[in-house]
Amino acid sequence: xxxxxxxxxxxxxxxxxxxxGVSWLWxxxxxxxxxxxxxxxxxxxxxxxxxxxGAARIATGELPETLFLLHDTGAQWLVELPLAQPLxxxxxxxLSSDAPSLPPHVRMLPLAWASASTPPGLWAWRxxxxxxxxxxxxxxxxxxxxxxxxxxxxxxxxRVEPRRMIQTLRTGAVLSVxxxxxxxxxxxxTARGWLEVAEHHGLPRVQPPPxxxxxxxxxxxxxxxxxxxxxxxxxxxxxxxLPRATRERLVAGTSPRGEVSPILADRSFRGGxxxxxxxxxxxxxxxxxxxxxxxxxxxxxxxxxxxWLNLLNCALTVFSLLAAVxxxxxxxxxxxxxxxxPGRYVFPFDFVDATTRRLRITPxxxxxETRREDHYARRHHTQPCYSHTTLTLRFSGRRRVxxxxxxxxxxxxxxxxxxxxxxxxxxxxxxxxxxxxLREFDLFHELRRQPGGLRALRDHGPVEGFGGGPLVRELPxxxxxxxxxxxxxxxxxxxxxxxxxxxxRFHDDTAFKEAQKDSSGRALNAYALGNGRHAAEARRLGMQxxxxxxxxxxxxxxxxxxxxxxPVEPGxxxxxxxxxSAAFKATPRTVAxxxxxxxRYPDSAEALEVRARLLPEAQLRELPxxSVVALRRFRNGNPxxxxxxxxxxxxxxxxxxxxxxxxxxxxxxxxxxxxxxxRLLTHLESSExxxxxxxxxRQLAPSLKSADSLLWQAAQDTSVTPVxxxxxxxxxxxxEGHTVKALGNAFRRVLPDGLLTLVHGDxxxxxxxxxxxxxxxxxxxxxxSWTGMTYKHEHSGRQFARIQxxxxxxxxxxxxxxxxxxxxxxxxxxxxxxxxxRVPSSSAVYNVMAQRAFEALREKxxxxxxxxxxxxxxxxxxQAP
Numbered sequence: 001x002x003x004x005x006x007x008x009x010x011x012x013x014x015x016x017x018x019x020x021g022v023s024w025l026w027x028x029x030x031x032x033x034x035x036x037x038x039x040x041x042x043x044x045x046x047x048x049x050x051x052x053x054g055a056a057r058i059a060t061g062e063l064p065e066t067l068f069l070l071h072d073t074g075a076q077w078l079v080e081l082p083l084a085q086p087l088x089x090x091x092x093x094x095l096s097s098d099a100p101s102l103p104p105h106v107r108m109l110p111l112a113w114a115s116a117s118t119p120p121g122l123w124a125w126r127x128x129x130x131x132x133x134x135x136x137x138x139x140x141x142x143x144x145x146x147x148x149x150x151x152x153x154x155x156x157x158x159r160v161e162p163r164r165m166i167q168t169l170r171t172g173a174v175l176s177v178x179x180x181x182x183x184x185x186x187x188x189x190t191a192r193g194w195l196e197v198a199e200h201h202g203l204p205r206v207q208p209p210p211x212x213x214x215x216x217x218x219x220x221x222x223x224x225x226x227x228x229x230x231x232x233x234x235x236x237x238x239x240x241x242l243p244r245a246t247r248e249r250l251v252a253g254t255s256p257r258g259e260v261s262p263i264l265a266d267r268s269f270r271g272g273x274x275x276x277x278x279x280x281x282x283x284x285x286x287x288x289x290x291x292x293x294x295x296x297x298x299x300x301x302x303x304x305x306x307x308w309l310n311l312l313n314c315a316l317t318v319f320s321l322l323a324a325v326x327x328x329x330x331x332x333x334x335x336x337x338x339x340x341x342p343g344r345y346v347f348p349f350d351f352v353d354a355t356t357r358r359l360r361i362t363p364x365x366x367x368x369e370t371r372r373e374d375h376y377a378r379r380h381h382t383q384p385c386y387s388h389t390t391l392t393l394r395f396s397g398r399r400r401v402x403x404x405x406x407x408x409x410x411x412x413x414x415x416x417x418x419x420x421x422x423x424x425x426x427x428x429x430x431x432x433x434x435x436x437x438l439r440e441f442d443l444f445h446e447l448r449r450q451p452g453g454l455r456a457l458r459d460h461g462p463v464e465g466f467g468g469g470p471l472v473r474e475l476p477x478x479x480x481x482x483x484x485x486x487x488x489x490x491x492x493x494x495x496x497x498x499x500x501x502x503x504x505r506f507h508d509d510t511a512f513k514e515a516q517k518d519s520s521g522r523a524l525n526a527y528a529l530g531n532g533r534h535a536a537e538a539r540r541l542g543m544q545x546x547x548x549x550x551x552x553x554x555x556x557x558x559x560x561x562x563x564x565x566x567p568v569e570p571g572x573x574x575x576x577x578x579x580x581s582a583a584f585k586a587t588p589r590t591v592a593x594x595x596x597x598x599x600r601y602p603d604s605a606e607a608l609e610v611r612a613r614l615l616p617e618a619q620l621r622e623l624p625x626x627s628v629v630a631l632r633r634f635r636n637g638n639p640x641x642x643x644x645x646x647x648x649x650x651x652x653x654x655x656x657x658x659x660x661x662x663x664x665x666x667x668x669x670x671x672x673x674x675x676x677x678x679r680l681l682t683h684l685e686s687s688e689x690x691x692x693x694x695x696x697x698r699q700l701a702p703s704l705k706s707a708d709s710l711l712w713q714a715a716q717d718t719s720v721t722p723v724x725x726x727x728x729x730x731x732x733x734x735x736e737g738h739t740v741k742a743l744g745n746a747f748r749r750v751l752p753d754g755l756l757t758l759v760h761g762d763x764x765x766x767x768x769x770x771x772x773x774x775x776x777x778x779x780x781x782x783x784x785s786w787t788g789m790t791y792k793h794e795h796s797g798r799q800f801a802r803i804q805x806x807x808x809x810x811x812x813x814x815x816x817x818x819x820x821x822x823x824x825x826x827x828x829x830x831x832x833x834x835x836x837x838r839v840p841s842s843s844a845v846y847n848v849m850a851q852r853a854f855e856a857l858r859e860k861x862x863x864x865x866x867x868x869x870x871x872x873x874x875x876x877x878x879q880a881p
Contacts, residue, residue: 032173039174040072046177063181066188070180075386077169079180081187085195086162089203092138093125094160095417096152110417111138111206113145122149125417126206140204147197151190157410165191234398235361239340239354244469245446247339251470253443254341254354263418264391264404267343268355276328283324289317295503315496322488333479339470344402346419348441351393351402357472361444362395364419369394372416374409391415508532521545525565556583580604591618616643628654629754632688654752655685661750665870672819673864676811680756680776683813687775690754693761694740694778698732700724701785707801710790723801726846727784729763735854736760736780742858746866746876779810780857787827793840800845802827805853809861821864825856 040057043049049059049070057072071078088094092111111124122145124138140148152158157168169175169183239247253262338357345352346364353360371392376384389412393402406412442448477483512534515523524542528535543565550558559579563572584606587597594615598607616639623630628651635647659681666674684690708722737760744758764779782805789802807823827849858876866873 035173036072036074043070043175043177043180047180061180063184063188066184068184068187071166074384076171077175079167079169079183079187081165081167081184081191083163083165083191083195085199086203087160087165087191087194087198088162089206090162091127092162092204092206093127094122094148094152095125095413096122096156096158113138113140122152124204138204138206141197141201143197143201144204147194151194154190155187234395235359237359237361239357239359239472242359243446243450246444247470249443249446250352250354250359251340253347254343254345256341262345262347263415264346264406265343266345266404267341276331280324280328283321283328286317286321286324311496311500314500315492318496318499319489319492322492323485326484326488333475337473337475339472344404346393346402346404346415347443348418350443351395352443362398366395366397367393367419368396370416370419372412374412393419505533508534512538516541519545520549522561550578554578554582554585556586558582580606589614589618591615591622594618612640613642616640619643620646626654626752627754628690628752632754636688651685654755655681658751658755665750665866665872667863667865667867670821670864673811673821676813676819677865679813679816683776684756689775691757691759692776692778693759694743694780695761695764696736697764697766697779697781698727698729699766699781699783700727701783703786703788704784704801707786707790711799711801723786723803723846724784726843727803727850731843731847732850735850739854739858739861742876743861746862746872749872749875774814776814777812779812781808781810782806782857789827791845800842803846803849803853805850805857807857807860809864823857823860825853825860827852 044051044059047061047070049061051057051059057074059070061068061070067082069080069082071080111126113122113124148160151160151165155165155167159166165187167183167187169179239250242250254265254267256267340354342355345354349364351362351364351367353362369392371394373390373392375387375390377387386409388405388407389409391404391406391412393404395402404415406415511527511530512532515527515538518524521542521544524538524545528539528542532538543562546558546562546565550562556579559575559582563575563579566572580601583597583601587593594610598610598615601607616634620634620639620643623634631647631651631654635644635651639647659678662677662681663674666677668674680692684692704722704724708724711723740758740760744756747756747758758778761777764781785804785806787802787804791800791802792798793800804827805825807825809821809823811819811821862873862876866876
């Protein structure tokens with residue numbers, strides 16, 4: 001797990017750094033491109049430039065008497081000055097050493113200056129396919145050359161063509177207007193002066209090379225003629241077979257700062273300070289990993305179950321550490337085995353492949369073709385961005401070509417210009433040149449001065465210690481890199497198992513010692529589960545300490561842990577008993593607590609006591625306060641005698657409190673009703689039911705028919721609904737139910753919940769029967785009759801019968817004489833309508849009469865059972881249907 005975390009942390013850090021670097025580079029590139037666009041707009045605006053059509057950014061501008069062009073290549077700012085007259089012959093180009101690049105498709109051939117006094121750094125080229133016939137020499141007046149050298153020095157980098165001059169102003173993203181103006185004025189002044197010189201002294205002329213004049217024989221001792229290089233041959237020479245002076249010059253020439261600097265160099269990697277730091281970092285990281293693998297063991301945990309992966313991981317770490325140490329110890333020895341810097345080099349006179357001690361030397365006169373290819377990359381914009389340049393050299397007589405990659409375009413062009421210059425210097429420089437000049441260009445000058453030159457050393461083998469100086473020394477077999485790395489690999493394979501075994505033994509002893517410091521024994525028990533070397537002793541000590549710890553704590557979890565260690569061993573029954581006892585002591589004295597205990601230990605001895613006493617007591621304690629229903633439900637569950645007696649006592653207290661509360665609210669005007677309620681409460685206390693039905697018996701008097709005849713005669717309409725039809729069951733039953741509900745709500749205000757419940761009973765039979773009652777009940781008989789009077793509506797003259805309700809309330813108790821209370825409700829004096837101007841319907845009038853009658857019934861029942869000034873009576877009177 002630790003290894004995975006470490007790798008994840010390193011990967012995350014690398015990803016964050018990479019993302020940050022990419023974001024910073026992208027932002028910087030975006031800012032530079034925006035700056036370049038802003039500079040281009042500002043230049044076009046302030047200099048009044050006219051952009052030319054096309055994808056390239058080229059604009060035409062004009063200063064006083066000067067026409068110029070401004071180029072933005074995406075990497076460089078160029079200013080172009082058209083010339084009124086040709087300054088060079090057709091097809092000829094003059095370039096400074098760091099002149100602006102030409103398009104990739106343009107192929108150029110070098111030209112040699114005919115004058116020996118040509119200023120340095122002035123290169124002449126001929127574009128292939130343009131101008132006169134091919135030639136390798138160009139002749140120019142001395143004044144022209146002086147003016148050309150001054151222009152190249154004043155305006156470098158500069159490219160001169162027959163009809164224009166192109167100067168690179170800068171390579172940054174920002175270009176100021178002042179820089180453009182100054183550059184155009186200076187370039188115009190130089191062009192005017194140069195054109196005047198060309199007009200007076202003439203233009204350069206491309207001509208064939210002159211024939212060399214024969215020299216008169218000298219009267220001196222004959223000198224050995226230098227060997228001319230064989231253009232078709234490749235020489236393979238052992239480094240130790242070279243003369244000492246040549247070896248020293250080769251070592252100096254291959255070093256980054258030598259006397260004879262190569263035109264092109266592809267040096268092999270030989271390390272350095274950064275390489276040493278990287279190797280030290282790798283070694284330190286491997287040492288860190290090895291420390292955590294062997295000493296701490298954190299990195300071995302993910303592969304505990306995979307020993308081969310663990311071994312492979314350790315072997316790779318050890319091998320990487322040993323390889324880093326060997327590289328640090330022997331990198332100087334390996335580097336000094338070859339005194340020169342290995343690589344491929346192109347010198348003015350020769351191409352040298354010095355990747356090994358056997359040097360492959362090819363004269364530059366064998367160079368048949370030089371091909372240059374610029375590589376561009378498009379990066380989200382139209383202008384391509386320069387990437388690198390590939391130079392390909394093909395030599396005659398060789399199938400293999402040599403390729404060099406250069407990431408600097410200016411350096412690549414300079415190398416291209418120097419390649420044919422070196423070849424021509426080899427061809428024509430040996431005549432009329434002194435020894436010092438030849439030594440500057442020729443790396444093997446001393447060897448060529450000897451008879452036979454390089455050809456004489458072609459078949460010579462290595463000569464150890466020949467002439468002293470730098471020599472290639474063969475490394476002993478045991479010091480060669482491959483042998484050392486193979487030995488390191490074998491050592492890592494042999495050392496890794498030993499390290500892992502020692503690490504496991506060390507960690508096992510350390511883990512056992514640390515486990516012994518835990519007094520609870522849990523660490524020892526955990527160690528014993530791993531099957532270590534001390535597992536038996538750890539198992540014994542862990543059990544002893546766990547038992548001692550449980551004796552001190554005496555908790556269910558502790559005893560359960562001890563039981564989980566050895567569940568089937570003898571003596572565990574006592575542990576189980578102690579566990580149940582500890583759980584019994586810690587169980588909360590609540591219904592939920594005891595039920596959870598019974599669920600865990602249903603067959604224990606403690607469960608009997610819980611079921612018999614503790615659980616019923618908890619249930620009784622948690623019953624709702626003043627709830628007769630809950631107490632009766634509890635008693636119906638067959639509780640133990642003790643709990644049942646407590647519940648009975650609570651019920652008695654509730655009923656006693658209910659009697660006292662009712663007597664405080666009872667009406668002294670009706671002692672029979674008060675006596676009935678006292679007997680009713682006594683009966684309800686002894687019974688299991690608190691329901692008392694209230695039943696109604698409705699009778700319609702014969703006088704209603706007389707009222708119907710009178711109203712028909714007055715209205716002369718036989719479609720009038722009879723009066724008796726308005727007092728049927730569908731019209732009156734809801735008033736009966738509302739009356740029972742209102743009376744029950746009144747009793748609940750003074751009696752506990754569930755002690756007395758009034759319900760609307762079934763209708764009583766038409767004929768009353770006096771039978772023995774099995775339970776208390778309240779019967780209400782009422783008769784609907786006509787008083788013989790009518791109501792007359794003032795506006796319509798319509799008549800309605802005055803209806804009278806006579807109520808008889810009978811309170812019945814089992815084994816007791818019924819108590820009867822007669823109540824008469826008189827009809828109202830006026831027509832009971834809300835809007836006297838609107839003719840009411842018969843059903844509305846008679847419904848109101850019935851509501852008024854039952855309201856009066858509720859009021860009279862309240863007067864019978866409660867005092868008129870009590871809150872219960874007032875609440876009953878306010879409950880309108």
